[in-house]
Amino acid sequence: MRMVDIIEKKREAIELTEKEIEFVIQGYTKGDIPDYQVSALLMAIYFNGMTNDEASHLTKAMLHSGDIIDLSQIKGVKVDKHSTGGVGDKTTLVLGPLVASMGCKLAKLSGRGLGHTGGTLDKLESIDGFNISLSEEDFIKQVNDINIAVAGQTKKLVPADKLLYALRDVTATVPSIPLIASSIMSKKLASGADVICLDVKIGDGAFMKTIEDARKLSEIMVSIGESLGKKVSAFITSMDQPLGYAVGNRLEVKEVIDTLEGHGPKDLEELCVEIAAYMAMYAGLVSDIEAGKNLAYDHLNNGLALKKFYEFIEAQGGHIDDLDHFIQVQEIYEFKADKAGYIKNIKALNIGLASMKIGGGRETKEDNIDPSVGIVLEKKIGDFVHKNDVLAKVYLNSKLGDNVLDDLKQAFIISEDKQEISPVIKEIIQ
Ligand code: URA
Numbered sequence: 001m002r003m004v005d006i007i008e009k010k011r012e013a014i015e016l017t018e019k020e021i022e023f024v025i026q027g028y029t030k031g032d033i034p035d036y037q038v039s040a041l042l043m044a045i046y047f048n049g050m051t052n053d054e055a056s057h058l059t060k061a062m063l064h065s066g067d068i069i070d071l072s073q074i075k076g077v078k079v080d081k082h083s084t085g086g087v088g089d090k091t092t093l094v095l096g097p098l099v100a101s102m103g104c105k106l107a108k109l110s111g112r113g114l115g116h117t118g119g120t121l122d123k124l125e126s127i128d129g130f131n132i133s134l135s136e137e138d139f140i141k142q143v144n145d146i147n148i149a150v151a152g153q154t155k156k157l158v159p160a161d162k163l164l165y166a167l168r169d170v171t172a173t174v175p176s177i178p179l180i181a182s183s184i185m186s187k188k189l190a191s192g193a194d195v196i197c198l199d200v201k202i203g204d205g206a207f208m209k210t211i212e213d214a215r216k217l218s219e220i221m222v223s224i225g226e227s228l229g230k231k232v233s234a235f236i237t238s239m240d241q242p243l244g245y246a247v248g249n250r251l252e253v254k255e256v257i258d259t260l261e262g263h264g265p266k267d268l269e270e271l272c273v274e275i276a277a278y279m280a281m282y283a284g285l286v287s288d289i290e291a292g293k294n295l296a297y298d299h300l301n302n303g304l305a306l307k308k309f310y311e312f313i314e315a316q317g318g319h320i321d322d323l324d325h326f327i328q329v330q331e332i333y334e335f336k337a338d339k340a341g342y343i344k345n346i347k348a349l350n351i352g353l354a355s356m357k358i359g360g361g362r363e364t365k366e367d368n369i370d371p372s373v374g375i376v377l378e379k380k381i382g383d384f385v386h387k388n389d390v391l392a393k394v395y396l397n398s399k400l401g402d403n404v405l406d407d408l409k410q411a412f413i414i415s416e417d418k419q420e421i422s423p424v425i426k427e428i429i430q
Contacts, residue, residue, distance in 0.1 A: 001019070001020065001023045003023075003024070003027070003033050003037045003041075004037070006020050006023070006024060006041065007037060007040045007041050007044060010041055010044035010045060010048060011044045011048070013048040015051055015053070015054060016050075016054055016057070017057075018057040018060075018061075021054065021057040021058050021061050022057070022061045024038070024041065024061075025058070025061035025062055025065055025160050026061070026065070028160065028163060028164070029065045029159055029160045029163065035167055038164070038167060039167060039171045039173075042164075042167065042168060042171055042173040042176070042179070043171065043173055045173070045176055045178065045179060046172075046173045046175075046176045046179075049176075049177070049178060050178035050179075052219075052220060052223045052224070052227075053227075054178070055178040055181055055182050055220050055223075055224055056223065056224045056227040056228070058178070058182040059181070059182040059185045059186045059189065059224045059228070060228065061160070062158055062160040062161055062164070062182060062183075062186035063158065063186045063189050063190050065158060065159050065160035065161075066156045066157055066158050066159045066160070066190065067154065067156040067157055067190065068189075068190050068192065069107075069109075069136060069139075069157075069190065069191055069192040070136075070192065071107055071140065071143075071191075071192035071193070073140050073144070074105050074107060074140055074143050074144055075105075075144060076103075076104075076105045076283070077104070077105065077194050077195060077282065077283040077284065078105050078106075078107050078143075078192065078193040078194050078195070079099060079104045079105065079106055079193055079194070079195040079196075079197070079279040079282070079283060080106065080107065080108055080188060080191055080193035080195070080196050080197075081095060081106075081108070081196070081197045081198070081199065081275060081279075082184060082187075082188050082196065082197075082198050082199065083198075083199040083201065084180075084184070084198075084199065084200050084201050084206060084207050084208065084217075085117040085201065085206065085207060086117060086199075086201045086205060086206060086239045086242070086243055086348065087116060087117060087118070087205045087239065087242040087243070087247055087348035087349070087351055087352035087355075088118070088242030088243040088244050088245070088246060088247040088252065088348070088351075089117070089118065089199075089201070089243050090118075090123060090243070090244065090246075090252040090253075090255060090256050090268070091199060091243070091268070091271060091272055091275070092108065092110065092120045092150065093120065093123060093124070093252070093253065093256040093309075094256050094259045094260060094264070094268065094269075094272045094305075095272045095275055095276055096108065096148050096150060096312065097148060097260060097305050097306070097308040097309035097311075097312055098260070098272055098273075098276050098296060098299055098300065098305040098308075099147075099148075099276045099279050099280065099296075100146065100147035100148035100308050100312065101147075101299045101304040101305045101307070101308035102276065102280050102285060102295055102296065102299055103147070103280070103283070103285045104147065104276075104279050104280060104283045104285065105143050105144075105147050105148075105283075106143070106147065106148045106149075106150075107139065107140070107143045107148075107149055107191070107192065107193065108148075108149070108150045108151075108191070109150075109151055109152065109153045109157065109187075109191045110124075110132075110150055110151070110152065110153070111152075111153060112152075112362075112365075113361050113362065114361075114362055114365065115352070115353075115356065115361070115362075115363065116205060116348075116349055116351075116352025116353045116355075116356055116361065117205075117352060117361075118247070118248075118249070118252070118352075118355075118360075118361060120150065121150075121152055122249050122361075122369055123249045123252050123253055123256075124150060124316075124318070125249075125371075126249035126250045126253060126369075126371035126372075127253060127313055127318040127319070127320055128318065128319055128320070128321075129317045129318045129319055130313065130316055130317060130318030131316050131317040131318075132150070132151055132152040132316070133151065133152060134149060134151040134316070139151050142315050142316075145315070146308070146311050146312060146315055147308070148308065148312045149312075149315075149316070150312075150316075153187070157187065157190050157191070158186045158187050158190050160186070161183050161186055161187060164179075164183070165183060175207070177213065177216050177217050177220060178220060180207065180217060181217055181220040181221045181224060182224070184198070184221060185221050185224045185225060188225075189225070189228055189230065193230070194230060194231065194282075195230070195231045195232075195279060195282040195283060196225055196230055196231070196232045196233075197232075197233050197234075197235065197275045197278055197279060198218065198221055198222075198232065198233070198234040198235065199234075199235050199237055199271070199275070200214045200217055200218050200221075200234050200235065200236050200237065201214075201237055201238075201239040202214045202236060202237070202238065202239060202426065203238055203239030203240045203241075203348060204239070204240070204347050204348060204349050205239045205242070205347065205348025205349040205351075205352055206239040206348070211236065211426060211427070214236045214426075214427075215236065215427065215429065217234075218234030218236060218427075218429040219234075219429055221234055222234055222429055222430060231282050232430070233278050233282075233428060233429070233430040234428070234429040234430070235271070235274065235275060235425055235427075235428055236425070236426045236427040236428070236429065237271060237424050237425050237426065238267075238422065238423075238424050238425075238426060239348045240345060240346075240348070240381065240422075241345065241346035241347075241348060241377075241380060241381050242346065242348050242351050242352070242377065243265075243267055243268055243271070243424070244259075244264065244265040244267065244268040245265055245376050245377045245378075245380070246374065246375075246376050246377075247351055247352065247355045247360070247374050247375045247376075247377075248355050248360040248372075248373055248374010248375060248376075248395060249360065249369060249371045249372075249374065250326055250327050250371045250372050250374075251327060251372075251374040251375075251376055251395060252374070253320075253326070254323070254326060254327065255268070256309070257306070257309070257323065259272070259300070260300060260305045260306040260309050261300075261303075261306055262300045262301045265380075267380075267424040269300070270423070270424055270425065271424050271425060272296070273293050273296040273297060273300070274289075274293070274425055274428075276292065276293075276295075276296040277289045277290075277291075277292025277293040277295075277296055278292065278428075279292075280292040280295060280296070326372075327372045327395060328372045328397075329372050329373060329395040329396055329397050330396060330397050331395075331396045331397075331400075332393050332394070332395055332396070333393070333394040333396055333400050334390045334392075334393055334394075335390065335391050335392045335393070335394060335405075335408045336388045336389060336390055336391060337385045337386070337387055337388060337389045337390075337391050337412070337414060338387065338409075339387055339414055340384075340385060340386045340387050340414075341384070341385065341414040341415050341416050342382065342383070342384050342385075342414065342415055342416070342417060342418055342419045343379050343380065343381050343382060343383050343384075343385065343391075343412065343413070343414060343419065344381065344413045344414065344415040344417075344419050345381065345412075345413040346377065346379075346380065346381060346411055346412055346413075347410060347411045347412075347413070350407040350408070350410045350411035351375055351377075351392075351407070351408075351411050353407050354375060354394070354404045354407035354408055354411070355373070355374050355375050357401065357403060357404050357407070358370075358373050358374075358394065358395075358396055358397075358398060358400070358401075358404055359373045359397065359398065360373045360374040360375075370397055372395060372397065373395050373396060373397055373398075374394075374395050375392050375393070375394050375395070375408075376392065376393045376395070377391070377392050378390045378391055378392055378393060379391050379392075381419055381421060382418075382419045382420070382421040385414065391408075391412050392408060392412075394408070
């Protein structure tokens with residue numbers, strides 16, 4: 001087999017075989033195929049797309065490029081979730097303890113945030129003592145003991161994705177739907193779960209900008225999962241504004257605790273309850289979605305989900321000794337409305353960038369995060385504001401720069417017209 005023939009075939013939009021795709025991934029991971037040839041193939045895929053079968057073969061080849069976690073020693077149905085990345089997206093921290101308290105087994109490997117999006121590991125590590133480096137043995141034992149463990153991905157998990165992603169980043173081929181689908185699904189499948197719920201965000205702060213693209217990505221990922229014997233559902237959800245009110249690591253953890261106490265933001269609660277219901281149904285704990293939602297609401301209101309959160313934090317070495325002094329900042333700056341009207345949009349991208357610039361996120365992988373800083377929205381889409389009403393509070397440990405103020409100004413769009421409030425979940429694909 002020759003790489004040049006495979007590139008030519010894809011250039012002519014002819015479907016590649018499983019063997020050809022395996023040849024590319026194995027050869028590239030071993031260093032036998034050079035970057036320039038894989039770059040050419042990626043560009044041909046970018047323009048000509050892939051069939052669902054090709055995307056499935058690519059996922060399988062990537063999945064087998066490294067370690068696959070064997071979760072067979074965990075008793076019961078293993079559930080997992082993935083978000084394509086958003087701003088204020090603390091879903092895992094609510095959903096994890098919630099479904100664990102309902103009886104699901106959540107064994108999850110998470111990532112760090114980069115740029116305007118936050119990462120679950122950063123939020124967890126903002127809790128003193130929390131350890132994200134669990135051995136496979138401890139990870140499995142913890143899920144068997146308390147139904148939940150969240151750890152960092154090891155370097156050996158899907159090495160082909162790391163190589164390909166780095167190449168896509170410098171060849172302008174990241175935004176290819178089948179390449180995104182294979183990248184996400186190879187990592188999810190390598191983590192060993194039986195049931196996978198995918199949160200596909202749309203909006204200006206998200207990878208997918210339109211419902212059509214989000215639908216295409218969701219359909220490919222569901223089809224890949226099913227071709228490999230997994231139950232996969234994709235939730236297409238809005239990133240027209242940050243999820244919940246809080247953006248920034250400890251601020252988000254605090255909002256997670258509020259939500260687990262049953263008085264969190266409605267959009268975050270709705271999303272977590274819906275996904276929890278699907279997970280519980282697929283895990284065979286309830287007969288249908290309605291019963292799953294009722295059980296999820298019960299666990300948010302009777303303290304069981306919150307109890308599980310603290311059990312989970314403690315199991316991984318974390319502790320929050322004094323929630324009232326958890327957020328340590330020098331200043332809280334109030335960003336105010338410059339006119340009256342209805343909030344039409346809160347651009348998640350600008351809020352995420354503003355939070356990153358004050359130290360709540362990283363611009364490069366090497367940057368350090370200040371766990372306490374961030375932004376708390378005081379208003380959401382549809383709210384009416386008077387001139388000088390506070391739109392957001394900025395939690396700071398440094399001087400507020402004009403570049404941050406510019407982001408905040410760009411983020412809030414205020415209109416004279418009353419706004420429709422649309423549900424956070426737009427569609428569910430399964
Ligand atoms: N997230 C991933 O894990 N991979 C992509 O290609 C895009 C988003």
